[in-house]
Amino acid sequence: MESVTSSTAHRGPAVGRGAKMRAAVLAATVAELTETGYAALTVEGVAQRAGVHKTTIYRNWKTPDALVIDALTGHFATDIPxxxxxxxxxxxxxxxxxxxxxxxxxxxxxxxxxxxxxxxxxxxxxxxxxxxxxxxxxxxxxxxxxxxxxxxxxxxxxxxxxxxxxxxxxxxxxxxxxxxxxxxxxxxxxxxxxxxxxxxxxxxx
CATH class of the missing domain: 1.10.357.10 (Tetracycline Repressor, domain 2)
Structure with a gap:
């Protein structure tokens, strides 16, 4: 998985900090995984889609794998009726x-x-x-x-x-x-x- 380059053309609106930023980044990660797959996912691509700087992502998730894990578990950890x-x-x-x-x-x-x-x-x-x-x-x-x-x-x-x-x-x-x-x-x-x-x-x- 690369971490600094991306060919994605998506760019999301700028977001703030805290919960709103986390939600935007995690949603962008899921979207990138769906569109490009794990091997082609990049932190830069996620940042561009989420509307944040890639340094913001690295401050909150130390590695791309940590970001992927958080994004997926966040979607599937809710209670199932x-x-x-x-x-x-x-x-x-x-x-x-x-x-x-x-x-x-x-x-x-x-x-x-x-x-x-x-x-x-x-x-x-x-x-x-x-x-x-x-x-x-x-x-x-x-x-x-x-x-x-x-x-x-x-x-x-x-x-x-x-x-x-x-x-x-x-x-x-x-x-x-x-x-x-x-x-x-x-x-x-x-x-x-x-x-x-x-x-x-x-x-x-």
């Missing part, structure tokens, strides 16, 4: 559709671009990726455990295995085939995961 409709089918449809909505935003695309690049070899970025996805699974696990308690899924169903099965076809399209993902994609993923669980195949390994 976990559905509790009383029916597992409905809960999972809401959850799967929410995943698609999140991962098709600019921040979601930037996250995928970054974790699939050479950046993931860096310990800090690898740790960020693991923490983000583990947090998502932890927050969503109650959907499965409540379904087990209601008798909608077999008692031995493992939440992590179930959620992996649910997410897999969505991420396959997002990452490998670049096929469109929509509510129908989410609903099919739910149907596959439920069928596998009810067949007794999604137990802890």
């Amino acid at each position: 976990i559905p509790d409709t009383g029916a597992v089918d409905d809960d999972l449809r809401v959850l799967a559709r929410s995943l698609i909505a999140t991962m098709t935003t600019p921040a979601g695309r930037a996250l995928l671009t970054t974790v699939l690049s050479d950046a993931v070899r860096l310990p800090a970025l690898a740790a960020m990726k693991s923490a983000l996805f583990e947090d998502r699974f932890r927050r969503a696990a109650p959907v499965v455990t409540r379904a087990v308690a209601r008798g909608e899924l077999p008692a031995a169903t493992d939440p992590a295995e179930f959620l992996t099965t649910l997410a897999a076809p969505i991420y396959f399209r997002l990452v490998f085939t670049a096929e469109p993902v929509d509510e129908a994609t989410a609903d099919r993923a739910v149907a596959v995961a439920l069928a596998a669980a009810r067949a007794g195949t999604l137990t802890a390994l």
Whole structure:
């Protein structure tokens, strides 16, 4: 990743200090990641887009990698509304559709671009990726455990295995085939995961 040159033509309006400056820089970082990718991202390009001087960025983020980590975690660290409709089918449809909505935003695309690049070899970025996805699974696990308690899924169903099965076809399209993902994609993923669980195949390994 370069840190001093950029070919970007974007220039944002000048911003002040403090929270407004941080928000502008982090939003600009996500935009640059989405548009140029991790390898081509530059501090100068982010500064130009955010409307700040690059020395302002270096005063607040010691390295470009620290900036990338802060930008991505800031977008994904908020609480995820976990559905509790009383029916597992409905809960999972809401959850799967929410995943698609999140991962098709600019921040979601930037996250995928970054974790699939050479950046993931860096310990800090690898740790960020693991923490983000583990947090998502932890927050969503109650959907499965409540379904087990209601008798909608077999008692031995493992939440992590179930959620992996649910997410897999969505991420396959997002990452490998670049096929469109929509509510129908989410609903099919739910149907596959439920069928596998009810067949007794999604137990802890």
